[in-house]
Amino acid sequence: MINSYDIAIIGAGPAGMSAAITASEAGAKVIVLDDKKFAGGQIYRNVCNSPIEQVNALGPDYLKGRSLVERFGQCSAEKISSASVWHVSNSGEVLFSKEQSTTKLTAREIIVSCGAMERPFPISGWHLPGVMSAGSAQVMLKSDGVVQDDAVFVGTGPLLYLIVAQYLRLGVRVKALVDTTPKTNYLDSFSSLPGALNEYPTLIKGLGLLKEIQKSGIPVYKYAQDLAITGETSANGVKFQSGKQSYNLSCDHIFLHQGVIPNLNMTRSLSLDHHWSEQQLCWTPTLDSWGQSSATNISVAGDCSGIIGAEGAEHMGRLVALNQLSKLGIIATDIRDTQALTSQHRLLRFNRLRRFIDRLYRPKEDHRIPTQDTTVVCRCEEVDLATLRQEFERGAQGPNELKMMSRCGMGPCQGRQCGHTVSELLALWRGEAVKEVGYYRLRSPMRLLNLTEFSDFSHIEPTRATDTSQVQIQEVTR
């Protein structure tokens, strides 16, 4: 007979690590699967194993992840790193690949905490070699200590300013920052400013980054619009309008960024209910206040539940774990409620700050919904806007019909890079709300799966046999 884990956690970022600590300290049999070599998620990537000597240049928000990563390392949860989860089912089955073989496990409860991804930036030329996301610049920096001199950074949002500031602190030459935050966003976000003031220090830090960049003397172009990346076979420059002036910066490396959105491939292929968030302009799994999804045994925590940031994710991970512990009968409901208070309070405050940030850095419509016929929407299958419009006009009214007719979203990324664009495009063309349009129906595997590793099939289970009669109601100690 195969024994089940109590809780399987997919992703060891702030939410997953915090959930694992909470759940394992209460005595649950927990397994955490993460696709990186070291825990930490995107935000605390390699924070305890940095390849960079001047690691302080990455800033205090990064370094403070050390204590969480260390506590996670010490907790009794079983941890499997470099494990790529490619299928999760609502029957509690988890399949993952590690070292060229496939392993299966089952768990009573599952926490999906696989974080965020960068919002696609489908402007003319964004698919050309030489164009990367600012997030990938950060991955290269944190993982391998690799940087790119003379790049132009284009877009909006705190993460964009952070990577530019980190580059400058490390002495990397930055050619320019092209800031696409529209002037109107500053006015529009003003009304949500009072709610954000509770998180004053975070707010100040964010504004401090921009100041730091401006003081460094690199060219900063504000309120940029009418963006296009130039080049035939690879990028050779970026064109835009700033103020009344047109610019054409020549450069071989362009980093784009306009915020992050939940990484939804797992929650979507689980067929969980989702809704469209007008505040964050993205699909979001529909959850109760404990992160519980429409499937009874699946909860979602952290940025893949809707963007809440690292600290918010940490608190949410704790809440989700407390709720699952009470569902498993490991802690009583009243203990769950008492233990949850601090995190619930903190999350409320983060959400108010989030409203302000989301409004201030709301990406422009023409940076989300392409307008040029030749702009590539699906990079995997190279499907451009004109092709999509043609199939739409021939009757493909929904994302799945459009996918089947045009191959848009059929490539290896499973629509991660075009799903939101297609939802918004169809809403525009149909003259309906995005929520009426919906999203792709996704299929496993969630990543490319080598045939040999797929066919080498085994299973794992908790090392201690499960004996539910022995489970006692105990308090979570922290």
Place this chain on the structure above:
Amino acid sequence: MNADALIIGGGIHGCSAAYYLSKLGFKVTVLEKDWVSRHASGVNAGGVRLLGRHPAEVALSKASMELWANLDEELDANTGFLSRSHINIAIDEADIETMNQRQAEMHSLGYFHEKLIDQKELRERLPAIAPHCIGGVVSEVDGYAIPYQSTNAFRHAAVRLGAKFIEGSVVHNVRKVGENWLIESSQGQFEAEHLVNCAGAWADKVAIMIGDNAPLSFSAPMLAITSRMPQFISPVVGAVNGVLSFKQFENGTVLIGGGLKGFADRDKNQTRLDYKKMAANAYHAADFFPIMKTASINRMWAGIEAYMPDKIPVIGKSLNADKAYHAFGFSAHGFQMGPIIGKMMAELIVNGSPSLSLDAFNISRFEANKV
């Protein structure tokens, strides 16, 4: 809203029947509970295969192949059909024996389209094949098409001839009012003289409303497709001994099928895959083609398909009701038959009799099986 014929089910047989009925001047309405080509017709392996057909199906399948050859022109659309030949591969003496018996049977029925090939010819046709494969059988006219595009090609051609498609219309009730059929659906009432049941894995429910019993079962045959690979194989291939079915598309992706079944929940339109079974099947592909060891699977899925106990479809007039007709239960090999079945249904309905016999497929055959 009145029509000469009302078709329940917007799969390839419903769309094809709509096209050929419209071509003969009928006013046609198609009711589809989801969207056209949503289920088996849109997500099948796309095989356009005459090889290895059940003897009762060969005549229809051959006629369908002739229609496929000119279908893009006929429908003014791109079905993606390519004639690439289909080879079933033998790996041992038992397979050779199976092939010889089949060959004798086909010849006795007067069919000569299946040709045995030896190991040398097999290797010439399939240079990437593993050394232990010793022979095979080929049908030259076979190939593949893109299922979703093909089904929609029929639909759009039918629409150009005046047919109406109502998507998202679930049929709740069917009854005779005078000479006509009255259909109550989630999108309102429809009335028509003739009623055609092309409802696939849901066709037994429609049959009961009409007044016929159909011992249909349904399941979820599983498929996997790889990311793009260098071109290494042109024909569609299968295994004489069973479950492998395998093709490489023009864009380099390789589709692995073989009829292994996952789990279907037809009330929820959902399928669940059996990954362990799928893993074994996928590896099977590498047994025949070692290059597949390096393949990467991009997607796996299953569609909801109807099966009859004798593995051949129900096609023809209703047993118990006038002016009602069935075409369903193709048991995972109906895609290739789409063009001819639509044509025969149109002839049956408009002229009273089809130019090719449908006798072997009548629903009455299950009535005879008394306990």
